[in-house]
Amino acid sequence: MRPSPMDIYNMWPASGGRVENIAVRVSGNLTTAFPNGAPPVDAAATPETPAGEQPAAPAPAPTEQAAALRTSTTPAQIVIVADTDFLADDFYVDPQSGGTAADNASFALNAIDVLGGSDALVSLRSRAPSERAMKLLTDMERDAQRRIESRQRELEADLQETRTRLDELQARGRGSGFFAGDLGAELTPEEQAEVDRYQAREGEIRTELRGLVRDLRGDIDRLQALVIFINVWLAPLLIAVAGLFLFWRRRRGGAAR
Structure with missing residues (x-):
């Protein structure tokens, strides 16, 4: 391991x-480890001749010593x-x-x-490896995020206002039944109107937030598709159109002759 x-x-x-x-x-x-030439051969390092064998003949001495590098x-x-x-x-x-x-x-x-x-x-x-983010897409996402957050704060403030209205109903004693904790009690018309308003407004807020995110995603997808078309397909299409045009001109010139 x-x-x-x-x-x-x-x-x-x-x-x-x-x-x-x-x-x-x-x-x-690099400098040599033997500046004074090759070291002398150590006789003790000469291998011993096994018993029954003739010792090897000594190597002939060189006629002249090569210059040490x-x-x-x-x-x-x-x-x-x-x-x-x-x-x-x-x-x-x-x-x-x-x-x-x-x-x-x-x-x-x-x-x-x-x-x-x-x-x-x-x-x-x-x-x-590095990721080269598209500055235009990044700026669009950042701007859209700011708009969404700003709108979210407005909508949350609206929801808080509705909740405050419900709390006021309970504080004034008009919520003596349902708002006092008795879930089986009948709602007064005023209480029912406030509940309906709160629920309707909450649904509108959720729908609007989803629409903001959907619109942002759609804008980014369209821009990405345009960039892919320009980088991948535009150049080959221009080359193909230019080739067809040259082919047509040559055919036309040949027919004229």
Whole structure:
């Protein structure tokens, strides 16, 4: 089972302010570890000859010692990653969707491109996905939301006024039956009129709110359909019309000759 990142973080020893690098790129000319030439062969390191076998003949000594290369002739490009399993599927592939949950593979491909001397695709792979919202649609939704909220406040104030009227009826003692808590009591004509007014007004408010939302959704859908038509269908249609026009002109010119 894969350990959780929080468990790894809690178990990681404190570095005392030292920088812990996960990946490092090293570039530049490298110097040799043997500036004085090749080290002498250690006789003790010579393998022993098994019993019953003739020792191997010593290699002939070179006629002249090749000059030791003190620094590399071309700059080195090295990428060191302190993670042995960063390309394992469990660490960057979403098991449900099959897509990537991290950019580990993009990092590896970018490193290969850089080591190969080309970074043309690095910026494309490393570009974070972004949603480009349509400003006109966003402004329409924001403006409509403000209008809906403003109208909602007006309608809620109207409802509150109706509720206040019902409370006044009860406070004056005219709601001695139904409004006093006796649900089986008969309503007076004035009480019934107020209840009917409240219910009718509540229905009107709900209908008006639904109409506002429906009109907003319709305006946005029409604008989206227009944008899709312009971006997807308009250019092919113009090309098709231009092609038909050129075909007609050529046919007409050929018939005239």
